[in-house]
Amino acid sequence: MAPQQQQEVEVVVQQQQQQQQGERGAAAVSLRVLLFAGARELAGTAEGVLTGVPARTDVDHLLRRVTEAFSLGAMSGAFILALNHDYVMPGDQVRVRDGDELAVIPPLSGG
Amino acid sequence: MSLESKSIFQMEKEIADLRELLRSKEQELRVLKECEGSKTHLSVEKLSKDDIERFSRQIIIPSIGVKGQQLMKGASVLIVGAGGLGCPAAQYLTGSGIGHIGLVDYDEVDRSNLHRQLLHSQENIGVSKVSSAAEALRRLNSNVRISEHSLQLDSSNALNIVQQYDVVIDATDNVATRYLLNDACVISGKPLVSGSALRLEGQLTVYNHHQGPCYRCIFPKPPPPETVTNCGDGGVLGAVPGVIGVLQALEAIKIVLGWTGVLSGQLLLFSGEQSTFRNIRLRAKNPSCDVCGDHPLITKLIDYEQFCGAKATDKESGLSLLKQEQRVSPETLHRSFICKNEGIVIDVRDSEEFNMCALPNSINIPLKKLEEVTTIQKIKEILDSRKKNEENFPVYVLCRRGNDSQRAVLKLEQSLGNENVAVCDLEGGLHAWARAIDSSFPIY
Ligand SMILES: [Zn+2]
Numbered sequence: 001m002a003p004q005q006q007q008e009v010e011v012v013v014q015q016q017q018q019q020q021q022g023e024r025g026a027a028a029v030s031l032r033v034l035l036f037a038g039a040r041e042l043a044g045t046a047e048g049v050l051t052g053v054p055a056r057t058d059v060d061h062l063l064r065r066v067t068e069a070f071s072l073g074a075m076s077g078a079f080i081l082a083l084n085h086d087y088v089m090p091g092d093q094v095r096v097r098d099g100d101e102l103a104v105i106p107p108l109s110g111g
Numbered sequence: 112m113s114l115e116s117k118s119i120f121q122m123e124k125e126i127a128d129l130r131e132l133l134r135s136k137e138q139e140l141r142v143l144k145e146c147e148g149s150k151t152h153l154s155v156e157k158l159s160k161d162d163i164e165r166f167s168r169q170i171i172i173p174s175i176g177v178k179g180q181q182l183m184k185g186a187s188v189l190i191v192g193a194g195g196l197g198c199p200a201a202q203y204l205t206g207s208g209i210g211h212i213g214l215v216d217y218d219e220v221d222r223s224n225l226h227r228q229l230l231h232s233q234e235n236i237g238v239s240k241v242s243s244a245a246e247a248l249r250r251l252n253s254n255v256r257i258s259e260h261s262l263q264l265d266s267s268n269a270l271n272i273v274q275q276y277d278v279v280i281d282a283t284d285n286v287a288t289r290y291l292l293n294d295a296c297v298i299s300g301k302p303l304v305s306g307s308a309l310r311l312e313g314q315l316t317v318y319n320h321h322q323g324p325c326y327r328c329i330f331p332k333p334p335p336p337e338t339v340t341n342c343g344d345g346g347v348l349g350a351v352p353g354v355i356g357v358l359q360a361l362e363a364i365k366i367v368l369g370w371t372g373v374l375s376g377q378l379l380l381f382s383g384e385q386s387t388f389r390n391i392r393l394r395a396k397n398p399s400c401d402v403c404g405d406h407p408l409i410t411k412l413i414d415y416e417q418f419c420g421a422k423a424t425d426k427e428s429g430l431s432l433l434k435q436e437q438r439v440s441p442e443t444l445h446r447s448f449i450c451k452n453e454g455i456v457i458d459v460r461d462s463e464e465f466n467m468c469a470l471p472n473s474i475n476i477p478l479k480k481l482e483e484v485t486t487i488q489k490i491k492e493i494l495d496s497r498k499k500n501e502e503n504f505p506v507y508v509l510c511r512r513g514n515d516s517q518r519a520v521l522k523l524e525q526s527l528g529n530e531n532v533a534v535c536d537l538e539g540g541l542h543a544w545a546r547a548i549d550s551s552f553p554i555y
Contacts (some may be wrong), residue, residue: 036380037312038338078334082391087329089394103391105380107330110309110342110425111196111284111352 028052029098033066039079039104043070050102056095059088066104079106130234134246141249145256156181161254166208179368180208186367187211189276191264191292193240194218195347196282196306198230199356200363205248207364211256212248213276216240217263217424223555227349263423264288266412269295278363281305282356284341286333287415287423293318293326294412297403302366302375306359308352309345311383315358316374316393319403320366323375328397328404333419341425346463351383432517438538441547444507454505455497457490459519464511468553470544478515487526494530503533511555513540 031050035043050065059081067076081088082103088094096102158180163170170180188209190197193216204212218240220231228240235243241261248257260272264283273279273295281292281303289305296303302320307313319325358379365373380389402409416423439447447453448470456473458465465475474493480486498504508523510516516536523534537544545552 037309037314038334038340041340042338075334075338077332078330078338080329085389085391087391087393103380103389105378105391106334106338107286107289107326108307108309108312108314109284109286109289109334109339110345110347111192111194111282111307 027055029055029096029100031096031100031102033070034101034103035070036103036105037108038075038106039070039072042072042074045070053096055097056093059090059092059094062088062094062102063090066102070104072104075106079104081105134242137246137249156185158184159254162208165252169207174370175368182369183208183364183367184210186278187213187276188278188280188363188367189213189215189273190280190282191215191288192282192284193228193230193244194224194282194284195227195308195342195349195352196356196359197280198228198244199353200280200282200306200360201244201248202230202251203357203360204363205251205255205257207360208252209255209364209367211258211276213258213260213272214241214244215260215262215264215272216244217261223343227347227352229349229353264291265423266291266414269412270299273301274299276301278366279303280359280363282359284425285421285423286336286339287419287421289326290333290418291412291415291423294402294409297325298411302373304359304362304366306352306355308355309340309342309347311348311351313351313355313379313381313383315355315362315379315381316377317362317366318375320373320375322396324393324396325400325403327402328400329378329393331397331401333421336419336421339421343425348383351381354381354383429512430514430517433520433536437520437535439507439535440538441544444509444537444544445548447505448507454507455493456507456509457519457523459508459510459515464555467555468541470509470541473509478510478519481519481522481526490523490527491530494527494532498532502531504531506532506534507537508534509537509540509544511540512542513538516540 031053033048033050035046035048040046048070050069053065062081067073072079082105083094083096084101158177162180162184166180169175170177186209188204190201190212193201193214197214201212201214220235220238220240220243222236224231225233230244230247231240239261241259245257245259248255262268264272269291279292279296279301281289283289283292293303296319303318305318305326306315317323362374376393376395378391378393380391396403398405401407422428448456456470458469458473458475459478459481461477462475469475476486476490494504506523506527508516508519513536520534520536527534541552542554545554
């Protein structure tokens with residue numbers, strides 16, 4: 001894991017310590033990533049894995065990580081993320097588990 | 112021209128003229144019937160003998176009943192786009208007995224539409240899509256009122272048209288018109304049933320329904336134009352928009368019937384490849400949305416082509432990235448490459464397109480491969496074996512319509528800078544070639 005990510009995890013753990021007693025917030029998980037429409041084209045694949053994701057994180061972190069891992073820079077800001085079939089909003093804190101499904105969804109405009 | 116082909120040509124023209132006459136007679140008859148109808152109708156929504164016989168199979172569904180059928184008869188639905196989505200949507204809405212259907216499209220029927228836009232028959236190639244679709248729908252049910260809006264929807268006319276209908280179906284093929292329709296529906300307070308399809312994928316959702324989110328709540332920022340693929344470039348399997356268009360009709364009917372299970376605040380993702388439907392729960396309406404939020408910035412329609420940086424059609428307009436001396440006409444290419452065997456031709460279309468049709472002895476190197484070092488190495492090897500010590504050895508680059516070929520020339524000029532070659536593109540691409548040189552070459 002990159003040092004910067006480690007740091008972020010620790011910050012999250014500190015923040016959560018009081019309300020999450022006994023929980024291992026520092027655990028990193030792997031997400032199953034599904035790419036749709038134009039995201040699939042840019043990534044060159046319909047499916048992938050994002051490893052080393054902090055179990056407690058925020059949506060902006062997820063956005064940064066998928067953008068980097070799947071070369072989505074060209075459409076940054078123009079797609080949404082859904083975690084286990086639920087839209088997640090930039091700025092939101094989320095809790096993820098190993099094997100959770102993260103969908104990358106840009107709008108499709110053809111018809 | 113032989114005698115036979117002359118008489119075939121003549122007869123085809125006669126038949127086309129008769130069709131035109133038939134169309135105008137039918138139009139006359141419709142106007143007469145409408146006048147007659149407005150005198151005798153007691154109540155628009157009362158079901159006739161024809162209605163009951165025709166719709167009995169759906170009236171006997173308890174949740175529809177006579178009341179539901181009457182609601183449908185009194186309802187109006189606007190379908191924007193009479194293409195791959197609009198055709199199936201219009202077909203099922205007409206079949207179900209929606210009383211008034213509006214069709215909007217600026218385009219004409221093209222041969223490349225026929226595999227998926229099944230309201231249009233091959234006799235109607237070149238006819239406006241709206242009148243072609245209206246004609247087919249009237250054959251399904253002549254009691255349905257069909258309004259024809261043969262025009263390009265834009266900021267000057269959208270509100271006026273949208274306001275005449277209860278529900279709007281977005282069956283368009285481009286980003287700019289999608290934002291335009293969204294804003295027009297928010298401003299007019301109409302639910303928008305939005306569908307889209309490309310290749311083997313489809314998306315469906317209902318915007319602006321019962322305080323649900325709008326398109327801008329979910330996608331406030333339009334996608335950069337270079338990341339948007341249309342059906343003309345990416346392809347589409349006809350049955351895929353078929354699935355989505357039929358679902359759009361279903362959602363419109365549910366809205367008309369006032370049902371609760373409408374796909375609002377949810378996005379349905381369809382994969383034709385896996386035969387899966389994924390239902391994504393969307394966010395609620397965004398209170399700071401530019402158009403439907405608490406303090407909207409957009410209170411009247413804006414310039415959507417400017418907002419999206421893209422045209423409100425699925426047709427790519429001509430780029431102009433090169434100087435005139437970097438471009439050759441079909442005639443020049445023919446004289447030089449075909450007649451005198453000068454230079455090489457690089458075709459930068461995808462291999463699927465190249466396999467459909469290509470110039471003899473052209474080399475297929477898809478545009479996206481031009482970045483790769485191995486590709487450039489391969490081109491240099493070909494040049495080494497061909498050009499000997501020639502100065503300004505011609506490297507002709509072509510594509511379908513002459514846009515990608517310009518992008519390719521710019522790339523090749525960089526990577527072949529030291530090769531003593533003259534890189535040019537075929538202006539207007541293979542479309543221009545087919546028109547000027549070889550009429551047997553497919554225009555797709
Ligand atoms: Zn909104």
